[in-house]
Amino acid sequence: DAMVIQNPRYQVTQFGKPVTLSCSQTLNHNVMYWYQQKSSQAPKLLFHYYDKDFNNEADTPDNFQSRRPNTSFCFLDIRSPGLGDAAMYLCATSRVWLSKETQYFGPGTRLLVL
Amino acid sequence: AQTVTQSQPEMSVQEAETVTLSCTYDTSESNYYLFWYKQPPSRQMILVIRQEAYKQQNATENRFSVNFQKAAKSFSLKISDSQLGDTAMYFCAFMKPRNYGGATNKLIFGTGTLLAVQP
Numbered sequence: 051d052a053m054v055i056q057n058p059r060y061q062v063t064q065f066g067k068p069v070t071l072s073c074s075q076t077l078n079h080n081v082m083y084w085y086q087q088k089s090s091q092a093p094k095l096l097f098h099y100y101d102k103d104f105n106n107e108a109d110t111p112d113n114f115q116s117r118r119p120n121t122s123f124c125f126l127d128i129r130s131p132g133l134g135d136a137a138m139y140l141c142a143t144s145r146v147w148l149s150k151e152t153q154y155f156g157p158g159t160r161l162l163v164l
Numbered sequence: 165a166q167t168v169t170q171s172q173p174e175m176s177v178q179e180a181e182t183v184t185l186s187c188t189y190d191t192s193e194s195n196y197y198l199f200w201y202k203q204p205p206s207r208q209m210i211l212v213i214r215q216e217a218y219k220q221q222n223a224t225e226n227r228f229s230v231n232f233q234k235a236a237k238s239f240s241l242k243i244s245d246s247q248l249g250d251t252a253m254y255f256c257a258f259m260k261p262r263n264y265g266g267a268t269n270k271l272i273f274g275t276g277t278l279l280a281v282q283p
Contacts, residue, residue, distance in 0.1 A: 083270075092255060092273035093209075107270075140209065146262055151197065153271060155209040 053077070054156035056141050062162045063131050071126040071159045073141030082124040083153065084116060085140040093140055099124060100146070128161075136163045166191045168258050170274035177246045178282050184231075185241045185277045187256030193217075197259045198232065198239045199271070204252040212254070215239065243279075251281045 054075045063069040073082065080101050085093035097106045099118040113135070115127045128135055138160050142153040167190045177183035189198070200212040215223045215232050222230050227244045243250055256274040 090276075092275055093271075095270045098270070151259060151262060151269070152199070152211060152214055154211070155201075157208040 054141055054143055054154055056139075056156040056159050058159060059157060060160050060162070062164060063128075064164050065133065066130045069128050069131055069161065071128075071139050071141075071161070073124045073126070073156055074122050075141075075143045075156075076122070077143055077145070077154065078121065079143035079145045079154070080121070081144045081146055081151075082118060083142040083144075084114075084124070084126045085142065087138040087140055087158070089137075096126070131161070131163045133163050136161055166193070166196075166258050166260070166272045168256055168272050168274040170254075170256055170277050172277045173275070174278045174280070176280045176282060177243075179246055179248060181246055182242060182244045183246055183279065185243075185254055185256075185279065187239045187241070187274055189237050189239065189256075189258050189272075191237070191258065191260075193260055195261055197261065198230075199257040199259070200228070200230070200239075200241045201255045201257060202250075202252045203255065203276075204249075207252075209255075213241065246281045248281050248283060251279060253278050 057072045083098040084096045087093040096110045113129050118124045138158045140158045141156040144151045144153045169188045196217045198215045201209050202212045203209040213223050213225045213228050222232050229242045231240045253276045255276045257271045259271050260269045
């Protein structure tokens with residue numbers, strides 16, 4: 051089945067130790083998104099890639115970066131995680147074609163910062 | 165700026181009964197999309213239903229239907245014959261359509277309604 055896959059599902063890191071979260075998709079969607087979701091809150095968009103074009107949200111901290119080496123993969127890099135970065139990180143994809151922009155989400159990676 | 169409001173933080177319904185979740189939004193746009201997403205505990209967020217603002221007919225997906233009132237800027241979700249598996253956080257979301265040739269637009273989420281289906 052076509053899907054959005056996130057690895058790992060759970061990630062534990064130490065304060066200040068860089069961490070990378072991975073997202074891959076078999077949907078051949080041209081847009082990939084990264085959201086941060088804290089407990090009992092709505093997801094908050096960090097940034098997205100429209101094909102190779104990177105679009106950062108104005109309030110996304112510099113500590114968060116992303117890479118998209120090809121259509122299928124997108125990475126979220128947190129350079130120096132702080133305790134406040136502990137959250138669920140959701141990857142989503144969409145296909146911009148005839149305005150059918152429904153976003154499909156992966157299962158998420160839960161990040162714990164010690 | 166667009167906003168989405170879900171005024172019911174938590175709701176409860178008995179199995180097999182019907183429940184309606186409320187959502188209102190604010191926008192000056194005439195064309196847009198509205199979505200309901202479901203996020204079960206510790207599980208993946210999935211699309212429940214989608215409505216395009218230019219369509220007057222309310223969207224339906226099996227037991228899920230919406231009451232879309234464009235003038236009132238209201239977009240409620242009705243779940244019929246509630247099942248235990250419907251227990252989840254439900255998010256209402258708004259999206260402007262992408263301008264032709266422009267960057268895609270982001271989902272604006274409400275704060276969510278936690279629905280518990282009781283046996």
